[in-house]
Amino acid sequence: MSTQPGTTPTPEPGTSLAEQTHIAAGGDVDVIAIAPDPAEAEGILENAKLEDIFDADTYAKAQNLIARYPQSRSALLPMLHLVQSVQGYVSQEGIAFCAQNLDLSDAEVSAVATFYTMYKRRPCGEHLVSVCTNTLCAAMGGDAIYKKLQTHLGSEEKPLGHNETAGTPNEPGSITLEHAECLAACDLAPVIQVNYEYFDNQTEEKAVALVDALQAGKKPAPTRGAPLTNFKGAELQLAGFFPEDAQQYRTDVDGPSQAVETLRGAQVAQDRGWTAPAMKDVPLPEVEKK
Template structure:
């Protein structure tokens, strides 16, 4: 196998190359100041260990690929699959997807970095997403995030966006993040744990929630599926549900049992905010021809 060359200390050779500006260094002939140990380190970094994705994951990948006419169409569920293994999408996960789908690492990385659901660093057992978009922020979302950051932080240093309390992946560990609109403005402030909703939250109720998670409890969401851990959710998002899927689905709740809030409407009325009206002469939309 040709190892190619290293340019300015860049990782080069195995798979694809990314050439940075700098003097050429022949890693095969050793015509450089790089030690053999340093050369081996660079090569190792360029070839992630894919052994974590065992035969069972390879089999699941084959199932996903078989669901689409074009293999590359399976990339999103494949990324959820690798995230269910490691708790994030590592460089090994990127390369695994690229190999299985006949894509380049760059093509896979472009998708990973576009979607916020794919995490590039290890997450906790639970992911707590606090809506801090405009309405929820004004109703208390910012205060909730700040309180959780302070409560979960250590030595006077609060957690920030995508920071983790505890050892990532270990029981009771929690990652917190800012979230854009979670489409529950009538139930704000809202947060999610592993993408399950907890409506009408306050700083105090949010603290009680994360404390229960750290104790190993799984408080029932306001609606939706029963709470599980982040990796299990990633596997479901990939398209693999528990074996007894019928029983699992029977425990999925319908609409939220929480009381809808009019605080947003009341706030708008207090401040004189109104929505723009549609001009009377706005033309009607053309009818869609039925086929």
């Protein structure tokens, strides 16, 4: 420490340097996908023009998104979904595409793309299968289902890992498996999502039959919600683009989203005449002025 009159202590470098300033990543964390090795990333943008990857229609959709917001940067989240609807993941080119259209730096886009798990940093399969392994689902069999799918889609010797793909990414029948945090369906645990559509009350046997059907090119009906599409199709919807034809729009997105279990409490309250007590408006406490 060094000090001068009227100043606070200024830290100075010590004599012993730390050998490691981070905690080692777990076995299922893809460090390369999060932050590519410079040798692997070198020249990636110089060798591929964005126009060769994202066609005129994609650029038009990007401008459509920007026009929906008072500030262009607010369109970043849906635009990242738009990129995934084209490539099946957010590539370095996809990050540059978003940055170019939104007048942001690549670093600003990367900070968002690596924060949310819904943005994939390696090519995804035709279908994304998410197994909830949070507390209640895990206790109800979610952990066992995930382990079963790991070996079923991989092997006993080499189970499929988190965010790894069985088959060739983007090709028909390919499946990316992930263990997910709470999928907000505790009343229907354990649950699986395929491209973010729900398959409730799962068992190991049901889960195996589900992925077998997906690999065979079938699209099993979700327990509730919209009809099943592929990962890229779901990403286009998440970006905010739907068929212009009203009938096709209804076919693509309509579906019962509620379940008997979800409404059971409300039904019991109605049958028994239960109502919540009226709440009185209470003035907020005064805040001390700074």
